[in-house]
Structures are given as structure tokens and as C-alpha cells.
Amino acid sequence: MKPLILITNDDGITSKGISFLVDVMKNLGEVVVVAPDSPQSGMGHAITIHDPLKYHESDLFVKDGVKAYQCSGTPADCVKLAKNHLLGRMPDLVVSGVNHGSNSSVSVLYSGTMSAALEAAIEGLPAIGYSVCDYGYDAEFNHTRDFVEEIAKKVLEKGMPKGTALNVNFPKVSDEPIKGLKYCRQADGKWQEEFDERTDPSGRKYLWLTGKYVLFDKGEDTDEWALNNNYGSIVPVKIDLTNHEYLQDLLK
Secondary structure (H helix, E strand, O other): OOOOEEEEEEOOOOHHHHHHHHHHHHHHHHHEEEEOOOOOOOOOOOOOOOOOOOOOEEEOOOOHOOOEEEEEHHHHHHHHHHHHHHOOOOOOOOEEEEEEOOOOOHHOOOOHHHHHHHHHOOOOOOOEEEOOOOOOOOOOOOOHHHHHHHHHHHHHHHHHOEEEEEEEEEOOOOOOOOOEEEEEEOOOOOEEEEEEEOOOOOOOOEEEEEEEEEOOOOOOHHHHHHHHHOOOEEEEEEEOOHHHHHHHHHHO
């Protein structure tokens, strides 16, 4: 029996990134898509609890021989819905993306792409979140194809520790090919927010969130270093947020 691969994302079922991921993963197993019906970027690990969750079958990937569903909920909702209601058996792999934009460093906390992968990890399923450092609607992904397939194939063959997902990021396409893959730690950095105050036609003030990423980390073993030096970065992330070192200090 072919391995069952669940694909989801946070850019929505019509995004170019998810079409690319379907095209790669259909070579590795039986693929089912369950994805949001509209963009859900920056939703983090939100779930739908105050509104009904709606879904229906989509014909977007019929030409690929892939069954697909679009859902009114978040990326985490999509994984829950797929595992507990739509799929007839447990998926062998959950892949999320390919995200239009980086999810390296602290962005992993805000990312709907990675929250879908971590929701799968909570369920004990091997999971990978893929992202490319290009926020454009028509972003290019083909330069990552061999790496995306290689990583997924390795996880299918060797498995992963329960409660863990891989956060995989690639630099945007350039004149130089990607040098390779680096196993990394998450870089220490943050988003420095700015609020652009504007006025609507009725004279009411509103704010538009802007800002820039600030990197504090000078290490050469981080995801940010890898991406800035034209490598793909792979960071294993887990759902346990406990600061175990500090916990031991508190227990003394």
C-alpha cells in the first residue's frame, strides 16, 4: 500500500505553493489535500471554536488524481478535520506549505504553516513545514524541488520522534543554485513592530501593522545564517515549550 500523505497550508488551497507541493508529493504516495479556503497567514495555532467549521470537496487537483477538500477553518483545524473525520486511515506523513515567505527564527511561533505541522506532531504524526523566502503571490519554488522530495522521502523511510516536526526554509530563487541543506538551530531574533497610523474616508483613525526583523544571533549554526548563505535550513521543532533548564533551577 502506498504511504498516505496529507497536504495542507496557510496560504489557501488556491496558492501556487500548495500546487507545487502536490506535484512533488504525488510521486511519493497517495495524496489528500485539506486546506483553508482563504489565506490564513499569521494565524499561529488558532482553532475554530466560536463558529461552525465548514468544508466541501474541491476539484482543484483532479488532474493530479488527488482528492482535495477546502475548509473554512485554520491550518490547525484542517489537520484535525482530516485526521478525525475525512481520512479513512492515519496519514504516514503530513506536509504543510510551501509557504510564500520565510518561517525561520521566531516566525515559527506566528506561522500557520508550522502550526499545521505541529498539530500533526501533537497527534504523533511525522510532519514537515516547507517555506521559501519569497512573499510574492507568484513566487518561484522549482529550485527547491529535489530538496523537498529528498526530505519527505527520508522522513517516510526513517520516521521521526513523536511530538516533533521539521521546519524547512529555503532562500528565494537566485542566479546561484541552493548550495545544499543545513541542520540548524532556531536563530535568536524578533520582529520589531511599528504601527502606521492612517485615517479612513470617514475620518476615523486606524493602525496598519508594519515592522522589520531584528537578528540578535551571530552564530553560524542557525537557520538565519543558512538562508543568508544560500542553504536550505532544517530545524527540528517540538511541541514541548518547557524551559527544562530553568525548571531545574526552580526545583532546587
